[in-house]
Amino acid sequence: MELRFYGATGTTTGSCHLIRSEGRSVLLDCGLFQGRREESRKRNERFGFDPQTIDAVVLSHAHIDHSGKLPMLTRQGFAGQVHATRASRDLCAVLLADSAHIQLQDAEFMNRQRWRAARERGEAPPGRHLPRHEVQPLYLEEDVQELMPRMRSHEYGAWFEPLPGMRFRFRDAGHILGSAWVEAEIREKHGLSRLVFTGDYGRFHQPILRDPEPLSEADVLISESTYGNRKHPPFQDLEGELRAAVERLEKRGRGRLLIPAFAVGRTQNILYDFARLCRAGSCPNVRFVVDSPLATAATRIVYEHPECFDAEALAQYRTLQEENSFRSRLVFTHSVEESKALNDDPRPTVLISASGMMESGRILHHLAWNVSSPEAEILIVGYQAEHTLGRRLLEGASEVRIFGMMHRVRARVTPMLGFSAHADRDELLAALVPVAGRARALFLVHGENDQRAPLAEELRRSGFQRVEMPEGPERYRVP
Ligand SMILES: [Zn+2]
Incomplete structure (x- = not known):
C-alpha cells in the first residue's frame, strides 16, 4: 500500500x-x-x-x-x-x-x-x-x-x-x-x-x-x-461562563450579547446549553435569535439526526417536543429585512450569527451597529485566525474597521476559547x-x-x- x-x-x-x-x-x-x-x-x-x-x-x-x-x-x-x-x-x-x-x-x-x-x-x-x-x-x-x-x-x-x-x-x-x-x-x-x-x-x-x-x-x-x-479547559466551566454572560445581559435589561459562531457545531452547542438552562428552571428573561441562514439550515439538520445524539441529548430532544419554555424565546430570522429589523428592537437579545471569525456574513452588520455601545457584549467562542476582525477584537483593539468605517470599541469583549x-x-x-x-x-x-x-x-x-x-x-x- x-x-x-x-x-x-x-x-x-x-x-x-x-x-x-x-x-x-x-x-x-x-x-x-x-x-x-x-x-x-x-x-x-x-x-x-x-x-x-x-x-x-x-x-x-x-x-x-x-x-x-x-x-x-x-x-x-x-x-x-x-x-x-x-x-x-x-x-x-x-x-x-x-x-x-x-x-x-x-x-x-x-x-x-x-x-x-x-x-x-x-x-x-x-x-x-x-x-x-x-x-x-x-x-x-x-x-x-x-x-x-x-x-x-x-x-x-x-x-x-x-x-x-x-x-x-x-x-x-x-x-x-x-x-x-x-x-x-x-x-x-x-x-x-x-x-x-x-x-x-x-x-x-x-x-x-x-x-x-x-x-x-x-x-x-x-x-x-x-x-x-x-490543553483545553473542561466544558463545565464554559457553561458557567456562558450563563454569566446571559445574566449580565438580563441585568442590563437592554443591549446585545453578540455571539459570532460557526454555523455547524458551535451554534447548536450554544443553543443546546441555553435550552438546558431553561429546562433547569433558570430561563433568563431575554430573547435568543439565530441570524444566519446557514446556521439555521444546519440546526434543522441536527434536529433531523437524533441517531447521532448521546443519551442526554435524546432525552432533551423528547422533552423539547413537549415543553417550550426555550423555544418560545428562540427566533430564527430568514430574510435580510428581518435581520435589519433586529437593530431597532430594544429588547435584550442574545444574537448568534456567522461567520465565526467575523470576516463575512450578517454578524458584520451587527458588529458595526453594536461594537461602540457599552450595552453590548461580544462573546468570542471560537478560534480566531491571524488577520481577522475577530483576532483584533480578541487582542483588545480600541478601534476596528468594519465595511471601511472605523468604530471605537466600547462593547465588552469576552473570550471563551475552550469550546473546541x-x-x-x-x-x-x-x-x-x-x-x-x-x-x-x-x-x-x-x-x-x-x-x-x-x-x-x-x-x-x-x-x-x-x-x-x-x-x-x-x-x-x-x-
Ligand atoms: Zn472538522
Whole structure:
C-alpha cells in the first residue's frame, strides 16, 4: 500500500489523503485549504493528482476543510462514489452549496482587484468593464448538484466495500454531527492490512454528540494533531461562563450579547446549553435569535439526526417536543429585512450569527451597529485566525474597521476559547497510545508544526516505532 498526503500537512485545512493499493485508489477526505484569499486560491486550484484516477472517496465529516473540494473533483472528471455517514451527506448538501456561492464571490472579488491593479498600471481599457472571466470560480452550484446523487450514506459501525478487497466503516468521532473516524481493511497479495484515519477526533462530554469511540488497533494510523500541544479547559466551566454572560445581559435589561459562531457545531452547542438552562428552571428573561441562514439550515439538520445524539441529548430532544419554555424565546430570522429589523428592537437579545471569525456574513452588520455601545457584549467562542476582525477584537483593539468605517470599541469583549471540538493533547494521547503496539507507522496530519512536533515526540516516547510528519505529497510505502 502507498500513501500520499495532498493537504493538511503542517496546516489544519485541506484534508486530502490518497491510498493506492494494487491498482485501486481511494481518497480519504477532499477538503479546501482555507486562509487568505489569494494564497488559498493558489493552493486550491490544483489537486496534485488526476481526479479521473480516483476510484472512490471516503469522507470523515462535512466540514469544508474536509469536503470542500468534492464538487471540484467531480467537475474535473472523478466518476466514482463518495461514502459518508447520513448526517454528513445532509450537511454537505447545504455546506457545499454555500461554498459554491463563496467561490463565485471570491472569483468576482479577485477579478475586480486585478482590474483595479491593471487600471493603476494604465493597462485596463477605460470604462467600467471588468475582465469577467479572468479568475474562474473553483466550482459552481451545478457541480454540487452533480455530486450529491453520488454520495452514498452508511450507518456507524456498518462495513461497506467501495472497491473489491477494500472495506471501510465509520466510527463515532464526537467532533461534529455525522463525524467519524475511519477504519479500513485492505486486502493485498501478501495479506490483509488495517488502517485507521482519525478524521477530526472530537472530545468527551461535548454537548449533543456521543463521545468518540476508542480507536482500533491498526498497522497504519493517520491522526490529526490540531491541538497536539495544548490543553483545553473542561466544558463545565464554559457553561458557567456562558450563563454569566446571559445574566449580565438580563441585568442590563437592554443591549446585545453578540455571539459570532460557526454555523455547524458551535451554534447548536450554544443553543443546546441555553435550552438546558431553561429546562433547569433558570430561563433568563431575554430573547435568543439565530441570524444566519446557514446556521439555521444546519440546526434543522441536527434536529433531523437524533441517531447521532448521546443519551442526554435524546432525552432533551423528547422533552423539547413537549415543553417550550426555550423555544418560545428562540427566533430564527430568514430574510435580510428581518435581520435589519433586529437593530431597532430594544429588547435584550442574545444574537448568534456567522461567520465565526467575523470576516463575512450578517454578524458584520451587527458588529458595526453594536461594537461602540457599552450595552453590548461580544462573546468570542471560537478560534480566531491571524488577520481577522475577530483576532483584533480578541487582542483588545480600541478601534476596528468594519465595511471601511472605523468604530471605537466600547462593547465588552469576552473570550471563551475552550469550546473546541477537537481533542487536546491529553485526549489525543489517550486515544493513540493504547494502539501503539500493532502500529507499524503513524502519520501526523492536520496540525501546525508547533502542535504536531511535540505530539510526535511524546508518541515516540510512548511506544510508536515510526511517527511521520508529512510535509507534502511525498510517497510513503506502508506498512
Ligand atoms: Zn472538522
